[in-house]
Amino acid sequence: MRTTVGIIGGGPAGLLLARLLHLAGIDCVVLESRTREYVEHRQRAGMLEQGTVDTLRAAGAAGRLDAEGLVHQGIELRFAGERHHLDFPVLTGGRTVTIYAQTEIVKDLVALQLAEGPPLLFEARALAVEKPESDAPVVRFLHEGREQTLTCDWIAGCDGFHGISRGAFPAGASRTYAHDYPYSWLGILADVAPSCEELIYARGERGFALHSMRSPAVSRLYLQVPNGTDPEDWPDERIWDELAARFAIDAEWTLARGPITAKSVTPMRSHVHEPMRHGRLLLAGDAAHIVPPTGAKGLNLAVSDISLLARALTDVHRTGSTQLINKYSELCLSRVWQATRFSYEMTRMLHAQPNGDAFESRMQLARLRRITASRHAAAELAANYTGLPLAV
Numbered sequence: 494m495r496t497t498v499g500i501i502g503g504g505p506a507g508l509l510l511a512r513l514l515h516l517a518g519i520d521c522v523v524l525e526s527r528t529r530e531y532v533e534h535r536q537r538a539g540m541l542e543q544g545t546v547d548t549l550r551a552a553g554a555a556g557r558l559d560a561e562g563l564v565h566q567g568i569e570l571r572f573a574g575e576r577h578h579l580d581f582p583v584l585t586g587g588r589t590v591t592i593y594a595q596t597e598i599v600k601d602l603v604a605l606q607l608a609e610g611p612p613l614l615f616e617a618r619a620l621a622v623e624k625p626e627s628d629a630p631v632v633r634f635l636h637e638g639r640e641q642t643l644t645c646d647w648i649a650g651c652d653g654f655h656g657i658s659r660g661a662f663p664a665g666a667s668r669t670y671a672h673d674y675p676y677s678w679l680g681i682l683a684d685v686a687p688s689c690e691e692l693i694y695a696r697g698e699r700g701f702a703l704h705s706m707r708s709p710a711v712s713r714l715y716l717q718v719p720n721g722t723d724p725e726d727w728p729d730e731r732i733w734d735e736l737a738a739r740f741a742i743d744a745e746w747t748l749a750r751g752p753i754t755a756k757s758v759t760p761m762r763s764h765v766h767e768p769m770r771h772g773r774l775l776l777a778g779d780a781a782h783i784v785p786p787t788g789a790k791g792l793n794l795a796v797s798d799i800s801l802l803a804r805a806l807t808d809v810h811r812t813g814s815t816q817l818i819n820k821y822s823e824l825c826l827s828r829v830w831q832a833t834r835f836s837y838e839m840t841r842m843l844h845a846q847p848n849g850d851a852f853e854s855r856m857q858l859a860r861l862r863r864i865t866a867s868r869h870a871a872a873e874l875a876a877n878y879t880g881l882p883l884a885v
Contacts, residue, residue, distance in 0.1 A: 496522045496611075498806060499632045499645035501619045502652035503532055505595055506778035506795040508602035508613075510649055512552045513803035515610045519810050522611060522643055524634050526618040526652075533603060536682070536755065537595035539707055540692070540789035542880030543588045545796040554601050562593035563706065568878070570861060571695040574743035577865040578691075584868070584875035594707050595792055622648055622661035626772035646773065647806060651799075653779040654764070662771045674761035674785060674840060675847045676700075677722060678715045681732060685751025687712045694787075695739050696843045696857060702739035703787075704748075712751070715786075717844050724756040732756075761785040761840065763833055768822040769798075775821060777802055782829045787843060788836035788878065797883055798825050828883055835877040 498514055500507045503525025514521045525532060541549075541562070549555040566589055567581045581589055606613045617636040624630050625648065632643040650658025659667075687706040695702040700717035707713050714736055718727075729752075737748045764783040769776045778795030805818035842860050846853045864870045 494522065494641060494643045496520050496643060496645055497810070498522075498647045498649060499630075499643045500524065500649045500651055501622075501632060501658055502650070502656060502778075502780070503527075503603075503613060503615070504651065504653060504778070505598050505602065505792060506780075506799050507649065507651035508599065508606060509548070509552060509554070509796060510651060510777070510799045510803055511606055511610055511613070512554060512602055513799065514806065515606075516552065517803065517807040517810065519806060520611055523606070523613045524617040524619050524632065524636075524643070525613065525615050527615065529603065529615050532615070533600050534596060536680075536757070538786065538789060538792040539592050539594045539705065539713065540793075541591045541593055542793040542796075542878075543590065544800075544880045544882070545793050546591050548796050548800050549598070554598075554605055557597060557601055558591070558593050561597070561708070562591040563709070565590050565592060565691045567875070568691055569689065569693045570865060571693055571740065571742055572697065572858065572861050574741070576742050576744070576746075579864075579871050579875055581875045581879055584872040585879050588875075588879040590789075590879055592706060598792075619652065619657050622650070622658060622774055625661055625774035628773070630773045647809075648774045649802065650774060650776045650780045651778055651795075654783055656780055658774065658776055658780050659766055661774055662766075666771055668767050670763075670765045670767070672763040672837070674763075674844075675720060676717050676844055677720050677761060678703075678759045678786065679718045679722060679724060679727060679732070680713065680715045680755075680757050680759060681753050682707065682755040683712045683714065683751045683753050684710065685712050685749050686710055688747065688749045693740060694839075694843055696845075696861065697739050698845060698854070699735070699739050701844045702736055704736075704740065712749075718758065719847070720760060722758050724758050727756065729753045759786065761787075763837060765826070765829060765833060767826060769825055770818075770822045775802060775818075777825075781825075782833070784833055784836040785840045786836075787839040788832065790832040790836050793880060794829060794832050797828055797880075801825060801883055824883060828881060831877070831881055 498521040620633045693704040703715040705713040777798040
């Protein structure tokens with residue numbers, strides 16, 4: 494099999510790249526190791542930066558997003574029994590964020606791909622990337638019970654943190670920067686209308702809590718828990734009681750409860766792989782970087798990577814210019830590190846430290862006081878949250 498761009502991974506990054514390349518007239522093949530049903534139902538992020546929404550619209554993949562997405566004008570910070578609203582349009586000159594589940598983005602992109610796009614192969618497990626330094630790199634993959642090869646001009650590694658693409662970089666050709674956090678998130682989906690109009694970030698001595706949503710009828714909530722927590726140790730009533738305690742304020746407010754339909758525990762880590770290119774192999778999304786979900790940057794970083802990668806490959810295809818693709822890793826990493834910094838600072842500011850450090854606790858409160866009292870400090874948070882531009 495031969496194509497211009499071989500895409501390993503059929504998540505949002507790989508599917509969006511395939512869509513943008515298709516619109517640019519560039520042929521590609523997407524290899525996804527899982528089934529369509531699995532890909533379309535795995536729970537992931539749901540908060541979209543303004544730039545992510547704009548990219549999906551430009552790709553012709555925002556019909557349902559525009560009809561069903563929940564536009565948010567800001568977030569609410571809760572601490573010391575108080576509530577403080579940050580107005581993003583006022584602080585950023587009009588930028589907003591949108592709630593629309595990653596599962597729905599994947600469904601939209603899969604439907605477009607199967608209807609009018611290049612080949613999308615499910616249950617096609619990539620086994621190896623060969624000759625990435627050559628002009629004709631190869632992906633070996635297993636599909637329908639037999640091993641096959643895909644020869645490409647370029648390979649896009651969009652196969653996530655546990656995929657094979659990052660491992661195809663030879664020893665000594667890359668470096669990894671990582672930080673593991675001493676706590677995790679217990680996340681739930683619940684069939685109950687959200688108790689808030691916008692996301693609530695709550696900091697307290699009992700630990701962090703986040704109230705989000707997936708739709709007007711489905712709530713998504715998180716609790717800070719110790720690493721290694723088994724979700725089965727948290728029966729539904731205990732979860733709701735703890736959420737209510739962490740969201741409590743010195744005012745009239747009630748957390749609505751309902752049937753919990755899913756529970757999971759997510760470890761918190763930061764991980765950056767440099768560079769994001771080796772020869773004709775280019776990494777994007779979680780294959781190159783992971784951030785804790787506190788700043789809602791994971792999916793949005795993947796989209797910004799893909800937006801730049803699609804432009805770079807289009808330049809090569811149409812004009813032969815390699816100027817942008819040669820700067821791909823450098824340009825992406827400048828934004829990745831800013832998002833990593835922001836996510837790290839948000840995480841440290843809002844989570845109770847397991848060692849009970851009183852000094853750290855006072856520093857958290859001082860930072861929150863500064864953000865809620867200073868327009869300048871609030872504007873800096875809002876600019877990062879709604880999405881920094883690519884440094885192009």
